[in-house]
Amino acid sequence: GAVVSQHPSWVICKSGTSVKIECRSLDFQATTMFWYRQFPKQSLMLMATSNEGSKATYEQGVEKDKFLINHASLTLSTLTVTSAHPEDSSFYICSARPPPGEETQYFGPGTRLLVL
């Protein structure tokens, strides 16, 4: 199946700093990628849909100015958590919309963010 990578796998930062997370589709072109957040013992909650070459679509309650998404190429989407606070600590997972003709949505390995 298709491969999605994510970097970094974990990051610890101080409160008030910004953190950038990269999501790459390694063997196919992903015009659409999805960003999820998962708190401990909870489900995956969709934060936003990232569209190549256009603005991301954010879910209700997700601050677009705090969670900046850039999808500048067909294989890379980035999520920047700006002015991070301890409550932003979570597991962030990206996924790529499957190639034409496929159904499966492939997930990246996730990024664990800890804000001190």
Added chain:
Amino acid sequence: GENVEQHPSTLSVQEGDSAVIKCTYSDSASNYFPWYKQELGKRPQLIIDIRSNVGEKKDQRIAVTLNKTAKHFSLHITETQPEDSAVYFCAARTSGSARQLTFGSGTQLTVLP
């Protein structure tokens, strides 16, 4: 939008027994229903999926059934093994252009040796 409910939240079974996890969805336009297994700290891994034009699908010890009329779908794991222990998520995807997945709340399955 779509709403997916999943039960139970925790499930313990003896090794060799069967496990059943159930989900309901709200949007009749949803047409694709995957099940994911997630181990602690890892990404969700697809274990089986079903499209809305199929009522049942089986892959070795894992099966999924779908009742479109009732908007129910279920995961069945037979002959459970300790390595089946994980969190399982159901999901539903609508047929819109975004093709987003909406996840259930998850089921922590524990298989006791």
